[in-house]
Amino acid sequence: MIILKSSKGTRRNLTLTATYRLNQSYQEELDPDRDLNQILLAKRLIKDGTNLWKVMSPNNHHIPWENAVYEIEEQFMKIASCCSRSLSPQDLNLLRRIAGCQEYLTQENFEKLWCWLYPVAFIISRDWINPIWNSTSPKWIEGFITKEEAESSLQGPTGFQEPGTFILRFPTSRSWPHPDAGNLVVSYVGNDYKLHHRLLSMHHVYGSGDNRVDVKPLQDMLLAEPELSRLGSVFDSWATVQDNKKPLGTLELLQKVPQHPVKVAFKVGFGGS
Numbered sequence: 001m002i003i004l005k006s007s008k009g010t011r012r013n014l015t016l017t018a019t020y021r022l023n024q025s026y027q028e029e030l031d032p033d034r035d036l037n038q039i040l041l042a043k044r045l046i047k048d049g050t051n052l053w054k055v056m057s058p059n060n061h062h063i064p065w066e067n068a069v070y071e072i073e074e075q076f077m078k079i080a081s082c083c084s085r086s087l088s089p090q091d092l093n094l095l096r097r098i099a100g101c102q103e104y105l106t107q108e109n110f111e112k113l114w115c116w117l118y119p120v121a122f123i124i125s126r127d128w129i130n131p132i133w134n135s136t137s138p139k140w141i142e143g144f145i146t147k148e149e150a151e152s153s154l155q156g157p158t159g160f161q162e163p164g165t166f167i168l169r170f171p172t173s174r175s176w177p178h179p180d181a182g183n184l185v186v187s188y189v190g191n192d193y194k195l196h197h198r199l200l201s202m203h204h205v206y207g208s209g210d211n212r213v214d215v216k217p218l219q220d221m222l223l224a225e226p227e228l229s230r231l232g233s234v235f236d237s238w239a240t241v242q243d244n245k246k247p248l249g250t251l252e253l254l255q256k257v258p259q260h261p262v263k264v265a266f267k268v269g270f271g272g273s
Contacts, residue, residue, distance in 0.1 A: 041118075045118040065101055098113055120181075161189050165189045165232045168222075
């Protein structure tokens with residue numbers, strides 16, 4: 001099963017097929033592989049961050065944000081093993097807000113940004129996340145958005161979208177050294193027509209090293225969840241997908257039971273808190 005944690009830190013299990021059931025007595029905090037990964041990530045984060053700042057600011061002075069974004073994006077794509085999807089203007093806007101900078105980037109601003117961005121890039125580089133990050137049709141991961149923006153996208157003009165509509169995002173409140181930094185969150189409309197935010201603990205599903213388990217792709221596992229059925233998308237305007245605009249295979253990925261027309265894009269405004 002995929003283990004989902006609520007925003008308050010309590011654990012909640014959603015049922016998948018028996019193939020993916022886990023030992024209920026397994027204790028995440030005692031997992032030696034997870035602890036080792038955290039140590040390796042910390043060493044690389046500090047080393048790569050120090051080297052990148054020296055490249056961007058040899059004299060250790062603040063630098064124009066517009067100059068820094070090119071180096072940051074290049075390093076992000078290298079760490080994430082991504083050559084086909086660059087950072088969007090919305091992604092860069094959120095990074096700027098996380099850094100807390102305006103026109104210039106200081107070392108303190110950069111460290112705030114890097115402690116959030118590096119774990120995200122590291123997770124994206126994993127082979128169970130990388131394909132869905134690079135997927136643009138459908139767009140499984142909406143880039144860098146806030147919890148508030150995700151909630152706005154799950155609301156239509158007259159209320160919430162249909163139960164089961166969900167969006168995948170990286171939580172902006174989780175930065176290194178938080179153990180959940182970089183992990184994905186699924187935001188969705190529940191059967192109670194309320195918004196829910198659950199943290200995906202994918203380490204338990206896929207394992208690591210010698211304990212790696214071969215299972216279905218993440219997108220198939222998500223759509224197998226009884227509470228998740230429609231993939232929502234965040235755009236600056238409304239869009240409706242008609243049969244003649246998307247191949248049938250794409251529609252089947254977006255929604256378990258196709259309807260005509262199928263709305264897969266929801267309005268959201270960037271630049272808010």
